[in-house]
Amino acid sequence: MRIPLSTLRILVLLAVFVATVLFFASQIDGYLNARLFNRISGSVAVIALIAVGQAFVVLTRNIDLSIGSVVGCTAYFTGGILIAYPGLPPVLVPLLAMVIGALFGAVNGFLVARFRLPSIIVTLATLAIFRSILVQSSDGSSITTDRLPPWLPNFATQNAFAVGDLQIRWIVVISILVVLGAHLFLTRLRAGRQFYAIGSNPDAAAFAGINAGRTIFQAFVISGALAGLAGFMFLSRFGNITVVAGLGLELKSVGAVVVGGVNIFGGSGNVLGVLIGATLIDLIDTSLVRWELVSEFWREAVLGLLILLAVAADTVLIRRLLRRKPAGGTP
Amino acid sequence: MTALRSWEGFLFAVLILIYLVNAWNSPVFLTSGNQINMFQLSVEKIIVALVMTFVIINGEIDLSVASVMGLSACAFGWMFQQGVPAGGAVALALAIGFLCGAFNAFWIVGFGIPSLVVTLATMIAYRGFVRVLVEDRGIGNFPDWFDALGQKGLIGPVTLAILIFAVFAAIAVLILQRTAFGRKVYFIGANRAVAEYSGLDVRAVKARIFIASGVVSALAGLLFAARVGAVRGDIANGFELDIITMVLLGGVSIFGGGGHHVGHHPRDPDRAGPAQWHGACQYHRAYPDRRSGRASDPVSHGADDPRNRGAPDCEGSMKQPRLHLVKTLADPIGKKAVSELVVQRILDLVKTGHLSAGDKLPAERDLADQLDVSRPTVREALRALSILGVLEIRHGGGVYVTALNAEELLSPMDFFVSLNAQNMAELFDARIHFEPMLAGLAAERLTETALARLGTLVAAQVADPEDADLFHDTDVEFHKTILEASGNDFLSRFGKLLQLLGDQGRQAFQKRKSIRQQSVEDHQVILSALQAHDPAAAQRAMRQHMVNVRNALREVTGA
Structure with a gap:
């Protein structure tokens, strides 16, 4: 039986994920309980969104380093608009956040696609520029929970349904729907396959009549819109938004994408893997705090090494299963 | 103005501007103490x-x-x-x-x-x-x-x-x-x-x-x-x-x-005050594909000195990587050692003259025996050498040392260039500098026979606008004829090398009709300038042609 590479990769990731859970369960008393699930699912909901957005960009051989700043900006601006117009219908608010995020994404996409600038340079610049816009326009003041309409902070803890003690929150449902939607879009639709085509061979894609510029632009807009939705959830979860909101999320999203098995040089990868990658990173991050063997100061050191080990294990396992030569990376 | 068109020239201009603005605003800005302070940060x-x-x-x-x-x-x-x-x-x-x-x-x-x-x-x-x-x-x-x-x-x-x-x-x-x-x-x-x-x-x-x-x-x-x-x-x-x-x-x-050059103009991006540009550390361009190997101060020579571009550099780029085949002999040998050793052994034999152009190599089995390695290893080495253009594997006919002429040795580069749209565009940048000059020379020297030939080629292109293959062949011939008429063997040879590179990629994108049409029109303009024996007009027309092709290429590939 031949298992497709993408499925194989997800199975390997799931195995690593289960191994991680079992490891922590053996180390920490009362580890496997509903609270762990509730805590992790809430934060994964936010990170999975930006990681999926990042995956779209990475598939096209680009990178979006400005994503953390976009999350911060949309959270802040959406909060600001809600404070000014508290009567806005709740359904419109996430859409508004997505539009704001998409506008930031469009700036990146325009610069990369129209002027053919390397995305790492463009988004490195917009990382700083978007953050400065936030600092300038906020004048250093913060958004606080008590100034927001009460439905918003409550939204993050509202359950869609519950299974026993496991609470499935709305934000988790939305996030999973987005991931599934992105997965179907990328795997089933012509418009989705174009992202892979551009990433795996830009010249061939161009000769096949795919408009590279437009596809890359779309990738950045999608990345921005998903970062905007994440910004909305961020606002809902934390309520208090300062100018440093979302700082460092760009690297976390890249981390989730690469652990999730998306080829950093574009053209291959799977957003279901990205979801598992995001969950794995968050799980490790959360669990290390509770692991008594290591002090909390060890958290980052261990996290970095574990990411490395996860990727190395994935690479080695996939290679062994495919009996490929060690050089050249995985396809 | 050419200096400004390069990235280095542009950065330098911005640097000067920032210095002028700051010096205007602050009397102490230009003092050496302040400069060192800024740099130190x-x-x-x-x-x-x-x-x-x-x-x-x-x-x-x-x-x-x-x-x-x-x-x-x-x-x-x-x-x-x-x-x-x-x-x-x-x-x-x-x-x-x-x-x-x-x-x-x-x-x-x-x-x-x-x-x-x-x-x-x-x-x-x-x-x-x-x-x-x-x-x-x-x-x-x-x-x-x-x-x-x-x-x-x-x-x-x-x-x-x-x-x-x-x-x-x-x-x-x-x-x-x-x-x-x-x-x-x-x-x-x-x-x-x-x-x-x-x-x-x-x-x-x-x-x-x-x-x-x-x-x-x-x-x-x-x-x-x-x-x-x-x-x-x-x-x-x-x-x-x-x-x-x-x-x-x-x-x-x-x-x-x-890397255009290691000479960055370090600048502290998070400091909004006096910009932290530093112009003292500009090294010269060390571009791998068209490197002159000559370090010079961009201020005195112009960072984008046209002399650094064009043919001589192109030739340099082809030679550079190859030289290292020699130098890697002394390097530690990694995992793939055996086939690499075979490659090096054969290259050594070629270099020392034991094998020369046209020689036939022993059969694969004999080579494996003689070198005491496995046949797949030999095969891998032979394939690598044939990719490099040193050996030629004739089906059923054995393995021969190639004529070792530049064009064949260039073919791996050709493959490489054909894969990379950015390089293609840069290749045209080189041709933009080079071919107009030769067209100018040719305008004075073209014989009536050559002119007639050019006329036939262009007429064929006009007559059958749908045939991409015909266009490709006549296009190559058209440019070649002009290059050969320049009267300088070196120049025409360089020109032909530039033309040879990226041929595959060009062929692919000539499949677009709009691109062929533009080129045919350009060819007609060039031809009439040549027929008038007007060097300036020929230069202009050829330059415009190259610019058109490059822009079309950029549009298609996004490079």
């Missing part, structure tokens, strides 16, 4: 940017540099606090930098994991070790001599860090431009596969670069600690993005192999 980052240039040219990235800076600084502080003498602590901190670099290299080279992933993880991990070491404390009160090294000038107002920068900068330029290692760095960045087939030990080069990156970052971290006089867990946090920005701003291609 980011000198540690600039030192790391020097080594990052190598990493990026090589087609990799090192995100962990700032964490290594922090780790070495904090390890120094912690050891000093534990009673280790400051001198010993400095040495140990540098050793830690070495280990960090080696650890990165282990995963990147040993496992083949992309460096972006590895150094992203170690960025977090090394920063984590910093927190383990100093937790949330600050450590200071270093010995006076240590602080003085960072804060006082050694020679006048010039501090140790600036001296180290100057020395490192000089060494970096020398290594990149004058040593085999430097050329390998470029070559591997430009095309790793070809580099491997050429017998370069890609893994050893990459490992050395990452280790160097670790050591230099550790040194920069110590300099930073000495200048600030204390260390904390978040020291140098986030510097990696500034450092990468400096390198990219200096025009090094993030996709590797395309």
Whole structure:
């Protein structure tokens, strides 16, 4: 039986994920309980969104380093608009956040696609520029929970349904729907396959009549819109938004994408893997705090090494299963 | 104006502008003390940017540099606090930098994991070790001599860090431009596969670069600690993005192999005040594909000196990688050793004249016996050499040494160029400078026979606008005829080389009718200028033609 590479990769990731859970369960008393699930699912909901957005960009051989700043900006601006117009219908608010995020994404996409600038340079610049816009326009003041309409902070803890003690929150449902939607879009639709085509061979894609510029632009807009939705959830979860909101999320999203098995040089990868990658990173991050063997100061050191080990294990396992030569990376 | 069109020229103009604005606004801006102060604020980052240039040219990235800076600084502080003498602590901190670099290299080279992933993880991990070491404390009160090294000038107002920068900068330029290692760095960045087939030990080069990156970052971290006089867990946090920005701003291609020059114009992106540009450290272009190998000051010569472009450089680029086949003989031999050894043995035989053009090699089985290696190894070596254009494998007819002429040796480059749209566009940049000149020469010398031939070719193109193959053949012939009429054998040969390169890619994009139509129109204009024996008009027409093709190419491929 031949298992497709993408499925194989997800199975390997799931195995690593289960191994991680079992490891922590053996180390920490009362580890496997509903609270762990509730805590992790809430934060994964936010990170999975930006990681999926990042995956779209990475598939096209680009990178979006400005994503953390976009999350911060949309959270802040959406909060600001809600404070000014508290009567806005709740359904419109996430859409508004997505539009704001998409506008930031469009700036990146325009610069990369129209002027053919390397995305790492463009988004490195917009990382700083978007953050400065936030600092300038906020004048250093913060958004606080008590100034927001009460439905918003409550939204993050509202359950869609519950299974026993496991609470499935709305934000988790939305996030999973987005991931599934992105997965179907990328795997089933012509418009989705174009992202892979551009990433795996830009010249061939161009000769096949795919408009590279437009596809890359779309990738950045999608990345921005998903970062905007994440910004909305961020606002809902934390309520208090300062100018440093979302700082460092760009690297976390890249981390989730690469652990999730998306080829950093574009053209291959799977957003279901990205979801598992995001969950794995968050799980490790959360669990290390509770692991008594290591002090909390060890958290980052261990996290970095574990990411490395996860990727190395994935690479080695996939290679062994495919009996490929060690050089050249995985396809 | 040509100087302004290059990236270096543009940066230099911006630099001058910023200097003028600042000098206008502040009377002390131009004093040497202020200049040194400004430079000092980011000198540690600039030192790391020097080594990052190598990493990026090589087609990799090192995100962990700032964490290594922090780790070495904090390890120094912690050891000093534990009673280790400051001198010993400095040495140990540098050793830690070495280990960090080696650890990165282990995963990147040993496992083949992309460096972006590895150094992203170690960025977090090394920063984590910093927190383990100093937790949330600050450590200071270093010995006076240590602080003085960072804060006082050694020679006048010039501090140790600036001296180290100057020395490192000089060494970096020398290594990149004058040593085999430097050329390998470029070559591997430009095309790793070809580099491997050429017998370069890609893994050893990459490992050395990452280790160097670790050591230099550790040194920069110590300099930073000495200048600030204390260390904390978040020291140098986030510097990696500034450092990468400096390198990219200096025009090094993030996709590797395309560093216009190591001479970045370091600039501190997070300082809004007086811009931290520094013009004193511009090195000359060390472009792998059209390198002149000549270091000169961009101010006096013009950064984009047309003399650096065009044919002679093109020729240089073809030779550069090949020269390393010789130099790698002394290099340590890695895992793929056996087939590489076979490649080298055969190349040696060719170089020493034991095998010459047209010679037939023994059969594969005999070669395997004679060299005492397996047949697949021989086959791999022969294939590598045939890709390089040294051998020709005739089906059923054995293996022969090729005529070893330039065109055949160029064909791997041709393959490479055909794959890379950016290179294609640059190739046309070269032709934009070159072909008009030859068209001008040809206008004076074209014989009536040649003119008639050109007329026939263009007429054929006009007559059958749908036939892409016909267009391609007549197009090649058209340009070749003009090149040959220039009356200078060297010039026409260079011109033909430029034309030969990228032929496959060009053929693909000539399949578009609009592109053919534009070219046919251009050809008609060129032809009438040539018929009038008007050099200036011929130059203009040819130039316009090349520009049109290049722009069309850019539009199609996005390069």
